Amino acid sequence: MPKAPRGTFDILPQEHIYWKYVEGKATSLCQLYGYQPLSTPIFEDAQLFIKTVAGGTDIVDKEMYVFADKSGQELALRAEGTAPVCRAYIEHGLFNLPQPVKLYYIGPAFRYERPQAGRYRQHHQFGFEALGEADPALDAEVIEMARRFFDSLGLSRLSIHLNSIGCKLCRPGYLEVLRQHYSGYIDHLCPDCKARLVRNPLRLLDCKKTSCQEIAKTAPKITDYLCPECQLHFQSVQKYLGAMNIPFHLNPRLVRGLDYYTRTVFEVEPREKGGQSTLGGGGRYDDLIESLGGKPTPAVGFAAGLERIILNLKKQKTDIPALPEPDAFIAYMGEEAKIEALKIASELRKAGIAVIMATGDKSLRGQLRQANSLGIAYALILGKQELSKRSIMLRDMSSREQKIIPLAEIAKILKP
């Protein structure tokens, strides 16, 4: 029997209340901040992700769903949300709109890896991006918006970690200083960190091994090596966050995995963190659009994984609004009543009343059991007696009261 592929899952009806809840909060948030929806294809030219997310990492070899279609074109399942947004921005000339252009997306993304807590091969991301504006106030607004998102979901006890990782002018100098620092400890580094030293030195800073963390603690801080422009930008972000009363923790060891980030980076974490705990993160990526062939365009954004959010909602036992129940259930006895019931159900639905029609010629008892387990407020019962009077029995399932209603009036009573 075929099963859902590894790292994928079905979202069953009782789970969908969480998804609807989070998606609803996300879209109303974006509406509040003037972000408009953008949907991009679920697969893209593989180069889009190879150019933007893959530098210096083994994402392409190991983690990306890359395949050739029947024409031989190299495609990749959407690996993340930001690069496609930038591609669309360039492709549709959105730089001709008043800047910044503010866009958001909710949709699946794919990574080929072994599943673990809150990480799946097909997962879902919500993200928003503001393109075409370098003002640090926008960084602050994006962070404030991220915070409001989690607040609106009822996720509390979160903290925001903030850092700046400089720009292409000042970061290389810092990386050199960092390498020098670590080369003094090379014999004490774990094998992974030895590889990082060559391939992705920023990642040295968040190795989980305690021995490596000791070395990271004494490492030079990137914020001491920022160029004057980056320094000013970073200070302004903090000033604006302060003005909006957004608490944050400066974390000089916060780096993000992808190359394309510049200046501001931030992550949102539960206070009590565990292995895969980060709920969302983002930052500025001032060089990304240019690297895709667009004009130099500064941009800043945020993304969060819906699975992790839902995991936390469940952990916190947050109250989630239930999906609406149908308004009424129609039970019938006998073929003649069944035919009439079908007609009534159709009419009621035309009037906007959600109706479940009994099926299968069950006993009345069985039909009412079904209505009960569906949690429906009203049962309509149609038998010979009601038919002969052109009427129907209306039963209030919670009070057990029932009365005979003329057929012509039933819609009005159910939906006055």
Place this chain on the structure above:
RNA sequence: GUGAGCGUAGCCCAGUGGUUAAGGCGCCAGGUUGUGGCCCUGGAGAUCGUGGGUUCAAAUCCCACCGUUCACCCCA
């Protein structure tokens, strides 16, 4: 890709070598030939993850594979 734990009905799970694999939830039906929730009775539902091996005998022991969980790598 690496390491560890776990796979028994739709779900939770008992069962560590010996008859027809036990129970709870849920499902279906009856108890009430026209009335649900509680209760009672009955029923359906399990290739014991898959394949191989050990043994007179395997859900139980061994091996491999698959899946899953957690962690690592990586992190979008």
